[in-house]
Amino acid sequence: MPIQEIQKCNGPVSFRTGKILGWEEISERLQDSVWLSRNVELHLIRHAESEVNADKRITGSQDVQITTKGQIQAINLGNKLDEYYDMAFCSSLQRSQKTLDLALENGRNGRITVEKIFKDKRLDERSLGVLEGQKVQWIPAYAVGDMNYAPENGESYDEVARRILSFLLELADCVRDNDIGKLLICGHMGPMRIMVGILEEQEDPVTVLRFGFPNADILKFTWNRLKIPGFLKNIASERELP
Template sequence: MSERLLVLVRHGQSEWNLKNLFTGWRDPDLTALGVEEATRAGARLKAEGYQFDLAFTSELSRAQKTLDLALNELGQTDLPVIKDVALNERDYGDLSGLNKDDARAKWGEEQVHVWRRSYDVPPPGGESLKDTVARTLPYYVTEILPKVLQGNRVLVAAHGNSLRALIMVLEKHTPETIMKRELATGAPVIYRLKADSTVESITDLAG
């Protein structure tokens, strides 16, 4: 059996990351830096000798493009790819498209901080991280994890908060500690899993 390998990559910088806008389910493209970050992610994985059997991504183009660029570097452009809305970024609801400073001016710095950094308080019309976990984690358990446990080498390109939902389980975070878990854009995090689905080792290729 092949190793039980799961690699998570947050998409490269998007145009709205650069403009300091709440993005959520909106669909801006990558910036030139984002393209560079995604390409570098693939190059790092290639340099470490990684190859994959299957990939998953969201239905948002910034994650899909990141995956495409990484796979191009890996020479795996024909890899099977599964796209699903379950891996989409957290939905920021009424905050989507707003500049974060403008949002603070409208609702107050403390309220916006609560929406961004609390685990279970959603912004108006949007999702909390708890809601995102409730959407993303079942998909991981039913669709992604079984593939890894069967010995497939799986690459997931998605978003800061949908990946935090997976990391919460993989790294055994609490609702408090997961909010502080930063995930750099375009930086692969490599997990090797035991047969019982717990983590044997973690390698972070950030930097």
Template sequence: MERLLVLVRHGQSEWNLKNLFTGWKDPDLTELGVEEAVAAGKKLKELKLTFDIAFTSVLKRAQHTLDLILTELGQEGLETIRDQALNERDYGDLTGMNKDEAREKFGEEQVHIWRRSFDVPPPGGESLKMTAERTLPYYRKEILPRVLAGERVIVAAHGNSLRSLVMDLEGLSPEQILKRELATGVPIVYRLTEDGGVESVQDLAD
């Protein structure tokens, strides 16, 4: 039985381009982001991958990415479940702030700690650990059982919500996952074992 799970981070968003902390705010894709999403769909098409169900966040940059991918695959109208459990990490008081301005205001070291530590949240926001505490239960309850039942599943979400899933799937430590970069618009193809472990992983980055 095939147990296929594809994770893809949304294409570049308008706030990515402006170097802003985005979190739960809802900007759409840039022209480049649209191109990245279309390219992701083409890569999956080249591998002759299609899906039985899709999951995404409630934020339009992830939904738009998914829509563009499914259009490339000829799967417009595929059953799609949207849930805020897959939303990006909430950056709290940093949301909407330019990352360079944040460094000037709070200091380079403090901003680095907020961005790159596992369990230190920015003021009013979430750490990666807190993000994982909402994404992983959702993954284990709603997504993983469908993969293990033989459904081919695609998840279009965000850098940090996906990072928490990658950490769990690949058995990475907090230190290892913080160094793991997920490129925008690049699918990661997992084939899972019957107990939910990873049999193989293919990163479709060029």
């Protein structure tokens, strides 16, 4: 399915708001675990190699293309996907969109069917401010699991977590309302760390911020509930305070 058609797909499902909730509302909605109506197969992939990845520089929110190697990775990725998904999602950034496009168009000899595809900015890579374009480097704050650290003019993992929880809350509503059974999401390293931490209900932020995902690789989850995991509970509690 050509990427330019990604918002024009027909189908019964709608994904409505794109809204980023505040911590108070997130905590209220997730005071108790939100159980889905069924076990959902959720396949999560990181975009293929980008031009900045290839140069071993920090990409962040820059909107860059994938390389020739990345195009091959995305095409090969398609053969690891299933032949049917109810819904697929990519970010608003080109490298995520192009990876999903090439994987779906070429995988399984062109026999992959997706009922509806959405772009969602909440899946965008985190902004890394002044670090963007610099050589990949060790960041002490990330090494100790500091969810509140943000580079100058950049975004903290606290802010990324709000985006991802807001996305997953809306997705959980959509799954329950439409009896969705299989999902595909093409994302980026930073938001994927948070999403995997949530799906695995991780306790330790150090573990979560150390996650690494190869380009154009696929992670498979069985998703049946949404809760605020341990690695985010302190943040959620702090942000609720008046």
